[in-house]
Amino acid sequence: MTPAHRAELRGLALALGAEKVAGTHALLGKTGAGQAASGTRSAAGTRHRRLVVEGAERPAPARLRALRDAIRAGKDPLGDALSAARNAAERREIGAIYTPPELVAAMAEWGARSRPARVIDPGAGSGRFLVAAGARSRVAELVAVDTDPLALLLCAANAAVLGLARRTRVVHGDFRRVSLGRISGATLFLGNPPYVRHHALSAADKRWLVECAERLGMRASRLAGLHVHFFARVAELGRAGDAGALVTAAEWLDVNYGSLVRELLVGPLGVNGLVLVEPGARPFENAETTAAISCFELGSRSARVGFRRAASLGALGSLGGGATVARSRLATTARWSTVGTRAVTRPAGYVELGELFRVHRGQVTGKNAVWIAGAHSQGLPASVHFPTITRARELFRAGAVLGDVSALRSVIDLPEDLDALSTDERRRVERFLAAARRAGAHEGFIARHRRAWWSVGLREPAPILATYMARRPPAFVRNPCGARHINIAHGLYPREALSPAVLDGLARHLNAHASLSAGRTYAGGLTKFEPREMERLLVPGPELLRLSAP
Numbered sequence: 001m002t003p004a005h006r007a008e009l010r011g012l013a014l015a016l017g018a019e020k021v022a023g024t025h026a027l028l029g030k031t032g033a034g035q036a037a038s039g040t041r042s043a044a045g046t047r048h049r050r051l052v053v054e055g056a057e058r059p060a061p062a063r064l065r066a067l068r069d070a071i072r073a074g075k076d077p078l079g080d081a082l083s084a085a086r087n088a089a090e091r092r093e094i095g096a097i098y099t100p101p102e103l104v105a106a107m108a109e110w111g112a113r114s115r116p117a118r119v120i121d122p123g124a125g126s127g128r129f130l131v132a133a134g135a136r137s138r139v140a141e142l143v144a145v146d147t148d149p150l151a152l153l154l155c156a157a158n159a160a161v162l163g164l165a166r167r168t169r170v171v172h173g174d175f176r177r178v179s180l181g182r183i184s185g186a187t188l189f190l191g192n193p194p195y196v197r198h199h200a201l202s203a204a205d206k207r208w209l210v211e212c213a214e215r216l217g218m219r220a221s222r223l224a225g226l227h228v229h230f231f232a233r234v235a236e237l238g239r240a241g242d243a244g245a246l247v248t249a250a251e252w253l254d255v256n257y258g259s260l261v262r263e264l265l266v267g268p269l270g271v272n273g274l275v276l277v278e279p280g281a282r283p284f285e286n287a288e289t290t291a292a293i294s295c296f297e298l299g300s301r302s303a304r305v306g307f308r309r310a311a312s313l314g315a316l317g318s319l320g321g322g323a324t325v326a327r328s329r330l331a332t333t334a335r336w337s338t339v340g341t342r343a344v345t346r347p348a349g350y351v352e353l354g355e356l357f358r359v360h361r362g363q364v365t366g367k368n369a370v371w372i373a374g375a376h377s378q379g380l381p382a383s384v385h386f387p388t389i390t391r392a393r394e395l396f397r398a399g400a401v402l403g404d405v406s407a408l409r410s411v412i413d414l415p416e417d418l419d420a421l422s423t424d425e426r427r428r429v430e431r432f433l434a435a436a437r438r439a440g441a442h443e444g445f446i447a448r449h450r451r452a453w454w455s456v457g458l459r460e461p462a463p464i465l466a467t468y469m470a471r472r473p474p475a476f477v478r479n480p481c482g483a484r485h486i487n488i489a490h491g492l493y494p495r496e497a498l499s500p501a502v503l504d505g506l507a508r509h510l511n512a513h514a515s516l517s518a519g520r521t522y523a524g525g526l527t528k529f530e531p532r533e534m535e536r537l538l539v540p541g542p543e544l545l546r547l548s549a550p
Helices: 003-015 043-053 061-072 077-085 088-094 101-112 128-136 149-161 203-215 226-237 256-266 327-332 392-398 423-438 500-513 531-535 542-548
Strands: 118-121 141-146 168-172 187-191 243-248 271-277 291-297 304-310 323-326 350-352 357-361 385-389 409-412 464-467 476-478 489-494 538-540
Touching: 003 061, 003 077, 003 149, 061 077, 061 149, 077 149, 101 128, 101 187, 101 243, 101 291, 118 128, 128 141, 128 149, 128 187, 141 149, 149 168, 203 226, 226 243, 226 256, 256 291, 256 327, 304 327, 323 327, 357 531, 392 464, 464 500, 476 500, 500 538, 500 542, 538 542
Parallel strands: 118 141, 118 187, 141 168, 187 243, 271 304
Antiparallel strands: 243 291, 271 291, 304 323, 350 538, 357 489, 385 409, 464 476, 464 489
């Protein structure tokens, strides 16, 4: 975002009355009677507050009128402008994915039923949830928490335009660490926690989650994204009678790190409804992610929990209705995305794929630019070149059978013991390894944890290769030509010897019957099959396959 964009948005917010909202004086680097504390303070925080006020310009009256009209009509022109002014990398860094109005309205309607005395939006952004809640809960205190001071200023401006300034407070700080105090009456936690994957979180952030989970008597994975942290903090802050509706990416329904969210919802958070937005609906315009809405009431232990799928944002309604599932089932089920779907009956003679095959993801090279052959590897002996599937589209293009490796790239797979090479081969390999060192191939995590950093360690050819991440079912491809595969594909390795006819029949069956519902659905309908998930696919047993062989 450019300084000009920041200055323009600051000027608009101030002209629309942002300073009427408690907490904005702290954002602006001012002090004032009755202004709320802004959470944790730091040198960086002071710098941000100064940046908020510098360069603000008075906008034209006609523009202000247009903005007020749009805000009163239920739109968020300030939030839209902020999101548009930031590029994808900036939005990704802070997890700023702004929520579409259909989601906001449905969740605010649900939340109003709890008649809250206070509404807390733990990642408020420009305040879409907060002002929607304010319109429906006419006496509730409204608290916006965010680490982004400019977004909070826009939130305050939206609240001021809508006549909510007197009961709104903005808190600049990290929701996991700010102190919000107790009140008389119920609190509603409402919003869209920032979506930041664990790779972007610090060691201190991950340690916080582990320690918070321990305080709650649970265990947490350090692979959890920031949205999981927010569920844990709500459980820590909330008390019986409080309620919440949070929309997050849906990965936690199935993945191992999501076990903490599942345990919290079944336990202290008291889940009473889940709505999954079908992946094809693409609920967030600027992000490739799915959506799950979790509705809960702390202390609730209802025997059954509402579970519904919405084909589109327009089908969300009031978040009620649909089927119900037993809470006890949620407590014992590791994959929640399949809850509410009809159980699959195993036909006679069918087995799980894992009874016949081990499914292994391909080897991680650690640095494809070095280990996939190219101009940099010319001169290496042919014995260290292995034709390999390095792109999923190579399997999609192959059809039923990969009969020729000539179009594939090679992976350089050197022996761990270089003394096994001839003198001439060793000389050529050493020349290549010197260049690989200059490229840093020996320094990466994968290389440092191999027995020999220069040896990729490709698996033996698998008779069937499979894609495992796409917006379509996996492709299962027979591999009679013996191509290797890296980590963009899975290899199916028979537990016992099977004839080519049986292998052909199995691949045909998998291509015809594998369903996306057996995998984990991620962004915009992107579905992933982990090896164990693929092994749970039902297939005809060897006898049936032999009988059906041509």
